[in-house]
Amino acid sequence: MQTLIDLFRTFPGLGNKTAFINRTGIRRFVTSYRDCYDLALRMASLLEQQGVQPGDRVVLWGPNSSWWGVAYWGILVRGAIAVPVDFMSDLARADSIRRLTDAKLVLQSRFKVERIAAGTTLLLEHLPFLLPELPPSSLINEPKPDDIAQLIYTSGTTGNPKGVILTHRNLAANIVQINSQVPIITPEFSFLSLLPLSHMFEQMGGFFTPLYRGATVIYLGALKPSAILEALAEEDVYVIMSVPRLMQLLKTSIERELAEKHLAGVFAKLSRFAEGTSMQARKLLFYPVQRKFGRNFTVFVSGGAPLSPELFAFWFNMGFTVLEGYGLTETAPVLCVNTMQRQVPGSVGPPLPGVELKIEDKEVLARGANVFPGYYQNEEATRAAFSADGWFKTGDLGEIGPDGWLTIKGREKELIVTGAGVNVYPDEVEAVLNKVAGVKEACVIGLDRGGGEEVHAVLLLDHSGTTPDAIIAQANKGLDGMHQITGYTVWKEPEFPKTTTLKIKKFAVKEAIKQGAEEGAATGSRDSLVNLLAKVTGTPVAQIREDSLVVADLGLTSIARLELVNFLEQEYRLDIDDSQIGPQSRVSDVRRIIEKREKLSRKNHYRFWTNAPWARGMRRFWDRVFHYPLYRSFARLEVQGRENLSQIKGPVFFIANHLGYFDQPSVMFALPPELRYSTATAAWAEFFFGDYHGLNRLWRRFTFEYGTLFFNLFPLPQQQGFSAAFRFMGRLADAGINILIFPEGAHTRTGTMQPFQLGLGIMVKELGLPVVPIKIRGSDEVLPPEASFPRSGTISVRFGAPLTFRFEEPAEIVEIARRAVEEL
Structure with missing residues (x-):
């Protein structure tokens, strides 16, 4: 396989085999491989009708669905270049990428409150009505391996995101490399897709790879625990592409259910007992939990952020296989992954076949057919990304063991160098903080007060009553004397700003603190909840107070309440029912619902x-x-x-x-x-x-x-x-x-x-x-x-x-x- 079009041409041979299942939260829609092929050809006709020529850029800004997939393949069939944008991106970022790529067309979603108005735009939700009326394209573009397939824009730690060029060769190579390293996927497999298709980890692992093997991909309308568990109960899921934060959300959901049934103590004892038993014994021991994931569930694939040994152990001790991998958008994206035969906590595994790694000044460097050629229209950034002899500089600090397996220590740009010249890895300090009672989530950054950086903790509290000073004191007991936390800030928003893979945007947290936060005081230069309420109700931000009644003061109608709930579920990935927000609810009450993440136990009467x-x-x-x-x-x-x-x-x-x-x-x-x-x-x-x-x-x-x-x-x-x-x-x-x-x-x-x-x-x-x-x-x-x-x-x-x-x-x-x- 040299190009993605080679993969696309295999679809008709799979006929009525299911390619995609859309679970919108309300309906369930099925798309076969034959339908996907036919609709993609019609999509190419629509693009031609809209004036899109081979080589033009097309922005794809929408939630995961079969229509995203149809649009993507239609773009490639037309010979255009796909520009996926994270659905959770705001209008300013999406429009910035449109301008940077000089996009000919924007495919966006009606589920965004603010949409791109400039240039030619279409709604993804209109494709089911537009495509059946068009003839299939009679021409399928035949790209060369080094032609650009797509541009992926990095999240950007500054205001200037970089466009990663990914060629057909890069993507086809990584598909083959992954399937050589983990050759377990068959057409019977179903993948539960939980991450945005704009992110290369999901796109490669949960889109290209299953389609390469004739498997099925399941999409959810909202990434909330109940939707995930419902899909697991009703679909025959084999694989979940995940990130540590989502695995933590599932863990919390299971623990909450155990606590409600007064089984938390029994579960803890069983977990300790399971540590020395075989995989089959652990599966039998935790059969009630295993059953929730379905009879054929095979593996969690974790990437996008480091997986803590404790989180790995939680799932491993219950008999689940967890494959942690590592890569970057620039490497299309996978460089390493643990194998089905061996999983090592804290390690991201050996390099894929055809991938070369080396360590230079503690930094991981990579080489292979999956490594990108450079950044779009940015020669300076491209030169800086490669060593003189052509190795890609990942920016990650790591170690390669005697067995060739890689361990990632952290991002080079996030490394804290104290005034004493000591290197502190924030991830290691966060792992200690997140175990301390009273901490909902912690972020550790380096703040330069003159004379070197200090280890500064930013705390999201769980409102259990534990004071920040007590939290820091407890954490410092578990840290080496040279790695002590010397300052803290309490974060007052319901969540930290997150990337598409749910990693904390540390640069955004750092900027917010630099712009006026005082130690021990509230931070947050932007209140996402208030902005969301303003968009849904049409009330100016300045008029929204914590004690505002969302119905009487903000004018939230019963129907707008549904819209608000949908946005809250998307933004914060939580379970919430519109009945939780009533006439007496204030903005502060909505904030409390988000912070507590408590699922409403409501008896319904649907039979x-x-x-x-x-x-x-x-x-x-x-x-x-x-x-x-x-x-x-x-x-x-x-x-x-x-x-x-x-x-x-x-x-x-x-x-x-x-x-x-x-x-x-x-x-x-x-x-x-x-x-x-x-x-x-x-x-x-x-x-x-x-x-x-x-x-x-x-x-x-x-x-x-x-x-x-x-x-x-x-x-x-x-x-x-x-x-x-x-x-x-x-x-x-x-x-x-x-x-x-x-x-x-x-x-x-x-x-x-x-x-x-x-x-x-x-x-x-x-x-x-x-x-x-x-x-x-x-x-x-x-x-x-x-x-x-x-x-x-x-x-x-x-x-x-x-x-x-x-x-x-x-x-x-x-x-x-x-x-x-x-x-x-």
Whole structure:
């Protein structure tokens, strides 16, 4: 394999084998290798239509998904150069990269609050609608091995990021090198992708490598513990590409669950016992945890940052294989990795086949076909990156053992040289600090006060009450006298600024402290939470205070609350439900939710089993012997527009006006049986679960139990808790179940249709389902809202033609849908 196009040409031969699975948090979408190949050719046609020529740069700024992959391959097929940008980058950085590369086109996401407006832009979320309308490109670019495939911009410790040139030769070489060193991947493997595809560690390990072997890649909508554990439970995952911080988050999630079950002490004893046992014995000993990762889970691959021996031991002692690797963007990216046969804590393993390493002045130097040719339009930086004899200078300090295995000591630019001339590695001091009670996370930097640097600790506290002075004193007991911490600062934001691989941006922390932080006082030149609230609510930053009520003072609507939760989950990688942010919540309360990272234990009332074959059979029987005879004793049903139902392909939203309690059975009996018994109905959650007491509460609970079983109802809240409802509706749609909803939210009292709730637009947008409008007449005459007993009458149900939405925003969807119902 000489180029990535050689890899791309293998896709048609894999046919319907699954290449990508998108788990959006609401829906699950599958893309085969054949589909990926076809869509990439159509993507190339779209790029040609947009004026993109071979050699042009195309910025790719979006979250991980199959559409990111389709866009990437389409760029290469066109002969253009991909410029992936971390989705979490702000607008200023993304637009800076657009200018630096003179990009012809920007592919960005609607999930960014601020988007690039200059030049030609397209939304990645529009590709599902744009590509099917275009013919596949008849031409596939045939690059030379040394042609540029992509430009990756480094995070940059100054304001000037450097564009790393990666050629087809670099990338193809590293794919082959990795698969030679770890030859375990087969087409049965599924990779859980947790890191941004803009980062070369994920791109090589979790994109190119699985596709090279015909394996499957699973993408998540948000990198939060619950989404990861759900994917592990529902998908057959073999490999997780991870970084230490994510492995720590999973560790914390497991420990929290053990603590809730009062099993933490037992777990600790078992871990100590497991240290001297075989891998198979450890797997059996920790079977309850192993089971959470699936029957075929094989390996964690860790990179992007040093893996602490303690974190390695946590997973290793439970019978998990952890392969730590090392590399840089400039080396495409992998240089070393532990092997399946041997894993050494603290070591990043031997070099890959074809990679040469040497140590010069304690710095690791590398050479091989995977090493980049230089920085884009930056000859000065390129010259500085290579030694006189052509070795790449990594900037990392390390040691190569007698067995050829590499150990990384730290970054050269982060090394602290004290006034006494002692070299202090910040990572080693941080490892001590992070074990001290009261520390949520620590960052160690060198501050020059004149006469050499001091070892300065920046502390993110866990609010347990331990004082910073006590923390520093405890840490210094575990440090050599020459490596003592001599100063500290308390960081007041919920999190440290992080890179795409969740490493602390030490240069940003250092800058913030230099700009006015006092020892023992708050820091933070930028409050990311306040900025996020400002973007979502439209409130000026200056008007947002810690005691501001997010609803009353900032104007956070119930729908905007969902948007805020999505951004918080993306930004802080935590589990949060929109019901945790209510009318009485203040900015300080939101900050506390982020800091504590406590998952809300909330009982929901969603029952997917009501769609099982036996439950459908029960409804068929009960309708025939009871519901339909009872319905016909009061109502004569007239049905129009049934021919429109023949156009339905797959699950849809049925939406209807709402006159009374006879609406739902009228629609159901108007539907043909094959649709009737594969349709669930959204019902007002607060009707069943409001603040009711006594017999009223018992009656409403009985109606819920009866309704879920015999009418296939599910609760849809109008005040809070939408997140869980959306996920349940997504699960219904994935199973081919239609959804009936009454978007007015309540019965009309006048016969005139009320405004539709905005939530309908968000549901349609997120679930991606067509909408079938329905007009009901006469049900309010049969059972008026204020009546306690029905009377005889005629009810008519008219079905409209299905509506398909593409680029419309939620408010526009709501208006079009309402007009369609009204015009029936």
